[in-house]
Amino acid sequence: MKIMCLNGPNLNRLGKREPEIYGSETLQDVENKLVALAETLGATVDFRQSNHEGELVDWIHEAEDAAFDAIIINPAAYTHTSVALRDALGGISVPAIEVHISNIHKREAFRHHSYLAPVCVGQICGLGTTGYEMALRYFTQR
């Protein structure tokens, strides 16, 4: 099983960025954990991050064109703003899970709405970086 894991803006700063909200792990730590878990589950993870909306759109198209089996996506702030990412995910047949490290529903009102959730299988939030692993387990055990 071939999984694409996409991370949106500012997640390259994980570990340094608001550690009281997002913790002290870096995105490299998250990638290492996910890749190691994938190996034990017989899957591969192509892990990427971008601060640019269009690049994320291109990668979602690539997930379909290059026959990925599933997408794990933390769209970060684009969750709450991006019709483009929603349309990209809505226009492919590859299933996606939306992951957030923090519980977006406990935070500012503008974080409560996700443009992407309606075109995803489901949303995992508030479980820290474990959410990525749970999404991976879901797709490999389905």
Ligand code: DQA
């Ligand atoms: C986030 C939550 C978003 O609201 C925020 O803009 C992020 C990170 C999370 O993982 O908790 O950048 O997606």
